[in-house]
Amino acid sequence: MTIAEQVATIAKNARQASIALARLSTTVKNEMLLKMAEALEAGSATLIADNAKDLAAGKEKGLSDAMLDRLMLDTKRIKGMADALREVAGLPDPVGEVTKMSKRPNGIMVGKMRIPLGVIGIVYESRPNVTADAAALCLKSGNAVVLRGGSEAIHSNRAIAAILQGVMKELNIPEAALSLIPFTEREGVLEMLKQEELIDLIIPRGGESLIRFVVENSRIPVIKHYKGVCHLFVDATADFEMATRIIINAKTQRPGVCNALETLLIHKDVAAAFIPAFAKTLGDLQVELRGDEEFRKYAPQAKVATEEDWAAEYLELILACKVVDDMDAAIDHINQYGSLHSEVIVTSNYANAQRFIREVNSSCVLVNASTRFNDGGQLGLGAEIGISTTKLHSFGPMGLEDLTTTKFIVYGDGQVRS
Amino acid sequence: MTIAEQVATIAKNARQASIALARLSTTVKNEMLLKMAEALEAGSATLIADNAKDLAAGKEKGLSDAMLDRLMLDTKRIKGMADALREVAGLPDPVGEVTKMSKRPNGIMVGKMRIPLGVIGIVYESRPNVTADAAALCLKSGNAVVLRGGSEAIHSNRAIAAILQGVMKELNIPEAALSLIPFTEREGVLEMLKQEELIDLIIPRGGESLIRFVVENSRIPVIKHYKGVCHLFVDATADFEMATRIIINAKTQRPGVCNALETLLIHKDVAAAFIPAFAKTLGDLQVELRGDEEFRKYAPQAKVATEEDWAAEYLELILACKVVDDMDAAIDHINQYGSLHSEVIVTSNYANAQRFIREVNSSCVLVNASTRFNDGGQLGLGAEIGISTTKLHSFGPMGLEDLTTTKFIVYGDGQVRS
Numbered sequence: 001m002t003i004a005e006q007v008a009t010i011a012k013n014a015r016q017a018s019i020a021l022a023r024l025s026t027t028v029k030n031e032m033l034l035k036m037a038e039a040l041e042a043g044s045a046t047l048i049a050d051n052a053k054d055l056a057a058g059k060e061k062g063l064s065d066a067m068l069d070r071l072m073l074d075t076k077r078i079k080g081m082a083d084a085l086r087e088v089a090g091l092p093d094p095v096g097e098v099t100k101m102s103k104r105p106n107g108i109m110v111g112k113m114r115i116p117l118g119v120i121g122i123v124y125e126s127r128p129n130v131t132a133d134a135a136a137l138c139l140k141s142g143n144a145v146v147l148r149g150g151s152e153a154i155h156s157n158r159a160i161a162a163i164l165q166g167v168m169k170e171l172n173i174p175e176a177a178l179s180l181i182p183f184t185e186r187e188g189v190l191e192m193l194k195q196e197e198l199i200d201l202i203i204p205r206g207g208e209s210l211i212r213f214v215v216e217n218s219r220i221p222v223i224k225h226y227k228g229v230c231h232l233f234v235d236a237t238a239d240f241e242m243a244t245r246i247i248i249n250a251k252t253q254r255p256g257v258c259n260a261l262e263t264l265l266i267h268k269d270v271a272a273a274f275i276p277a278f279a280k281t282l283g284d285l286q287v288e289l290r291g292d293e294e295f296r297k298y299a300p301q302a303k304v305a306t307e308e309d310w311a312a313e314y315l316e317l318i319l320a321c322k323v324v325d326d327m328d329a330a331i332d333h334i335n336q337y338g339s340l341h342s343e344v345i346v347t348s349n350y351a352n353a354q355r356f357i358r359e360v361n362s363s364c365v366l367v368n369a370s371t372r373f374n375d376g377g378q379l380g381l382g383a384e385i386g387i388s389t390t391k392l393h394s395f396g397p398m399g400l401e402d403l404t405t406t407k408f409i410v411y412g413d414g415q416v417r418s
Numbered sequence: 419m420t421i422a423e424q425v426a427t428i429a430k431n432a433r434q435a436s437i438a439l440a441r442l443s444t445t446v447k448n449e450m451l452l453k454m455a456e457a458l459e460a461g462s463a464t465l466i467a468d469n470a471k472d473l474a475a476g477k478e479k480g481l482s483d484a485m486l487d488r489l490m491l492d493t494k495r496i497k498g499m500a501d502a503l504r505e506v507a508g509l510p511d512p513v514g515e516v517t518k519m520s521k522r523p524n525g526i527m528v529g530k531m532r533i534p535l536g537v538i539g540i541v542y543e544s545r546p547n548v549t550a551d552a553a554a555l556c557l558k559s560g561n562a563v564v565l566r567g568g569s570e571a572i573h574s575n576r577a578i579a580a581i582l583q584g585v586m587k588e589l590n591i592p593e594a595a596l597s598l599i600p601f602t603e604r605e606g607v608l609e610m611l612k613q614e615e616l617i618d619l620i621i622p623r624g625g626e627s628l629i630r631f632v633v634e635n636s637r638i639p640v641i642k643h644y645k646g647v648c649h650l651f652v653d654a655t656a657d658f659e660m661a662t663r664i665i666i667n668a669k670t671q672r673p674g675v676c677n678a679l680e681t682l683l684i685h686k687d688v689a690a691a692f693i694p695a696f697a698k699t700l701g702d703l704q705v706e707l708r709g710d711e712e713f714r715k716y717a718p719q720a721k722v723a724t725e726e727d728w729a730a731e732y733l734e735l736i737l738a739c740k741v742v743d744d745m746d747a748a749i750d751h752i753n754q755y756g757s758l759h760s761e762v763i764v765t766s767n768y769a770n771a772q773r774f775i776r777e778v779n780s781s782c783v784l785v786n787a788s789t790r791f792n793d794g795g796q797l798g799l800g801a802e803i804g805i806s807t808t809k810l811h812s813f814g815p816m817g818l819e820d821l822t823t824t825k826f827i828v829y830g831d832g833q834v835r836s
Contacts, residue, residue: 019753023777096776102798108787110797115779117809200809221639221810242832249834335437357827358514359441361533369526369830378835379528379826380520391535391618391823392639393811405809408797409775412787414660416667417796 003183007191010146011198013176014119018144021177022116026093028171029140033089035167037082040132043163044078050159051128058152070127071153081132081160084383088136091382094401095142098409108415112406116142118200120403121192123148123214125206128156134205135164135178137385141403144177146199148192150206151184158182193218201393201403203386223398225389227313228258228341230371233330233356235347236267240274242368243346244281247319250344250371252285256315258387259342259374263310263320265330266295271323275299287317294323310337327352331359338362340389342374363389363396421601425609428564429616431594432537436562439595440534444511446589447558451507453585455500458550461581462496468577469546476570488545489571499550499578502801506554509800512819513560516827526833530824534560536618538821539610541566541632543624546574552623553582553596555803559821562595564617566610568624569602576600611636619821621804641816643807645731646676646759648789651748651774653765654685658692660786661764662699665737668762668789670703674733676805677760677782677792681728681738683748684713689741693717705735712741728755745770749777756780758807760792781807781814 001009024032040047051073058068094114101111120143122134131147138145149157161180168175181188193202196219203223204214211224232250234243250261266274271294279289279299289295290309291302302321309320310333324330327345334343344366345356353367364374374397376384381399388394394402419427442450458465469491476486512532519529538561540552549565556563567575579598586593599606611620614637621641622632629642650668652661668679684692689712697707697717707713708727709720720739727738728751742748745763752761762784763774771785782792792815794802799817806812812820 022779104796104798108791113775118779221808239832245832246834253835353829357531357829361440361536361825364826364828366828367830368832369828370834372835373526373828373830373833374826378522379828380522390639395823396826405813407779408782408792408814410782410784410787410791410797411771411775412785412791414657414663414786415791416664416788417671417790 003185003187004191007181007188008195010176010179010181011119011192011195014144014146014179015198017174017177018116018118020174021139021144022095022118022142024142024173026095028173029093029142030089032167032171032173033085033136033140035171036132036136036164037085037089039163039167040078040082040085040160043159044075047073047078047156047159047163048075050155053155054153061152063152067126067152071156073128073156077129081129084129084133085136088140088383091140091400093140094404099406106415107413109411111409113409114401114404114406116404119144119146119198121146121148121199121202121220123189123192123202123204123206123210125150125210126152128153128160130205131157131160131180132164133383134203134385135161137383137400138403139178141400143403144179146179146181146192148181148189154184189214190217193220196220205386221393223386223388223390223394225258225341225387227339228260228389229262229311229313229337229339230259230342231263231265231334231338232261232344232346232371233265233324233327234267234270234274235327235345235349235352236269237348237352238267238270238274238346239348240278243274244278246344246346246368246370247278248282248285251282251287251319252317253372255317258313259371260315261319261371262312262314263322263337265322265324265333267327267330268294268323268325271295271298282319287319289319289321291321292323295321313339327356331356334360334362342366342371344369344371363387421603421605422609425599425606426613428594428597428599429537429610429613432562432564432597433616435592435595436534436536438592439557439562440513440560442560442591446591447511447560448507450585450589450591451503451554451558453589454550454554454582455503455507457581457585458496458500458503458578461577462493465491465496465574465577465581466493468573471573472571479570481570485544485570489574491546491574495547499547502547502551503554506558506801509558509818511558512822517824524833525831527829529827531827532819532822532824535821535823537562537564537616539564539566539617539620539638541607541610541620541622541624541628543568543628544570546571546578548623549575549578549598550582551801552621552803553579555801555818556821557596559818561821562597564597564599564610566599566607572602607632608635611638614638623804639811641804641806641808641812643676643759643805645757646678646807647680647729647731647755647757648677648760648762649681649683649752649756650679650762650764650789651683651742651745652685652688652692653745653763653767653770654687655766655770656685656688656692656764657766658696661692662696664762664764664786664788665696666700666703669700669705669737670735671790673735676731677789678733679737679789680730680732681740681755683740683742683751685745685748686712686741686743689713689716700737705737707737707739709739710741713739731757745774749774752778752780760784760789762787762789781805
């Protein structure tokens with residue numbers, strides 16, 4: 001078979017299996033996930049041996065130490081994978097929930113029932129734990145999943161998938177509901193992205209170039225986010241100590257992630273009182289500040305911010321800082337340069353807090369809290385499959401419910417339309 | 419300016435206006451819609467004069483009488499448009515609703531707030547009332563709208579848009595929030611479908627070829643449906659009188675629409691008892707039946723159904739009929755040939771009703787009621803902007819809520835992530 005034929009067969013089998021998956025009871029799905037967790041731990045030795053092949057190939061290819069570390073599996077990481085499956089088993093099952101049931105004037109009862117999407121395709125890079133994590137979330141929400149991992153992790157991914165499929169076989173659940181594209185030619189991804197009749201949604205997980213590649217080549221809807229240019233606005237009534245604490249957390253706790261803070265906006269009425277001490281504190285923490293002219297009046301040690309800085313996702317210890325006339329100017333700046341990710345106001349003014357929440361339409365809008373809370377776990381979704389900064393279907397961190405849709409259900413007793 | 423530049427400018431202005439639109443209160447939006455209704459009625463003479471230009475051009479181009487009729491505006495149809503705006507004014511405003519507000523362990527309050535999508539593009543064909551209907555739904559849900567109607571209706575569409583924009587101007591609402599692409603070159607649509615940074619969603623309204631053209635050329639997400647191959651399953655315990663009544667309604671009340679019935683599946687245990695009288699009744703109503711071998715045993719007057727009949731959306735008085743072994747076979751048939759639109763079971767068996775509702779994942783699944791109820795008005799959504807048979811974002815008839823999304827909102831008092 002050609003690669004195109006193999007991928008089409010995998011997708012067709014996954015579609016067929018998705019019908020059975022959608023019908024599984026929560027009890028059976030949870031039993032499957034718990035047994036998968038056990039099986040991963042029991043299979044540690046095999047997994048580590050297969051992972052060693054990837055590590056050896058990676059060294060030969062000259063992968064960086066950081067990439068080799070992301071690729072590496074040891075008993076601790078395998079336990080982490082297993083625990084993640086147990087966590088998903090513990091989450092509520094969104095499938096079958098009925099909402100908005102009501103009686104229409106003609107007596108039919110109309111409601112909406114939550115159902116799986118069908119088949120979800122995941123395209124990801126080097127971390128092999130995604131194989132187990134993403135599969136668990138798709139299966140728990142009643143979907144079949146087609147996984148296509150990076151070539152660096154192919155042996156590890158195959159080994160993980162084989163262990164999980166072994167459990168499915170044991171429980172008489174069609175193994176095709178968890179399919180891994182078993183080869184790493186780029187043509188495999190391209191063929192996968194063409195199966196719009198068989199795959200309902202593609203979620204790319206990885207760097208911006210992977211995501212752009214998927215978006216440009218997919219005929220299937222893609223849920224994605226490119227970057228996070230997150231803002232914090234220090235309002236005229238902000239508590240300075242609180243503002244500084246939140247900025248430090250948002251900027252320095254984990255600077256390399258998408259919900260880290262990138263741009264600070266300061267109300268002009270507090271610029272003189274806030275900036276000097278703040279700039280010193282951040283300087284002591286090795287954060288490089290880049291300010292506009294007004295900001296640098298009070299912090300001359302800051303570098304000069306240019307137009308590019310307002311659009312920058314630094315992902316390192318750099319913070320762009322600007323003094324604004326008022327909240328309107330802050331919101332205009334966010335509308336112009338933001339990426340719809342996470343925006344914070346620090347304020348003690350009730351009306352401004354409410355207005356900021358209403359008028360800033362990013363995926364997460366926060367009052368007096370760190371941008372770092374824009375995360376599925378922190379917001380209470382349980383494990384997350386990804387984050388969306390496009391507004392269709394899902395906006396923000398995506399949990400189990402985001403892997404489902406709703407159908408209309410109608411209970412009648414013979415009604416016809418007049 | 420080139421066409422590309424003009425379209426880009428329209429989209430950019432609509433994006434800018436969408437910020438103001440998202441902030442309008444329900445009161446102002448309703449006032450706008452009610453005034454628009456008045457203005458349409460007051461402007462009847464102008465509308466009819468401009469419509470006459472389209473009718474004359476249409477006659478010259480040799481449009482069919484049916485197409486000319488769809489294009490035609492008279493005082494009655496203008497009143498219908500105005501009443502549709504009044505109906506939208508009366509619908510609840512989905513924007514601002516907060517759901518799932520709860521306190522996380524660290525004390526932050528997390529919820530989801532419903533917000534407009536932003537800018538919605540509508541690509542449609544000859545009926546000019548879509549200009550007013552679609553605009554009203556987009557504006558009521560806080561979105562800006564970019565309309566691109568068919569060339570046959572260009573004078574009518576421009577006249578309607580001008581009247582509606584006049585009301586917006588009077589109320590100090592940015593007119594760019596209701597933009598009409600004012601020329602009819604195909605390049606205009608193609609350019610519109612490229613504005614993925616400025617337009618959030620495209621909804622095509624029209625025939626299958628229009629929809630396919632939009633899907634193939636759009637970089638913006640498209641919500642669509644191609645066709646409705648709707649099924650009705652007569653279970654072994656069906657009330658024959660009820661089944662026949664529902665089939666007649668679903669097949670004959672309006673055969674040309676997507677929620678009309680196309681395929682009938684009959685449980686073998688009742689084939690002998692049900693088919694002969696049923697076939698006679700439908701024959702008397704001029705419905706052509708096409709049956710499989712088993713069906714034709716009891717209705718030899720039926721034509722022979724071929725493989726193509728199972729996938730056909732006839733949109734006329736033809737019904738494909740098949741005898742199946744049991745409900746599993748019926749569901750398998752629906753999974754194989756269905757279009758995820760509307761499926762009915764007629765039964766008096768409780769367990770079968772519940773199983774059919776659970777296991778058939780079409781956009782609307784009904785027990786003992788006509789497929790014709792799969793319609794926004796009938797299901798209680800109020801006016802509908804379209805219907806989706808793809809599962810992402812919306813599945814089934816789409817009302818105001820489907821033109822919105824949700825963002826996460828967080829109220830903290832200084833929390834940072836540890």
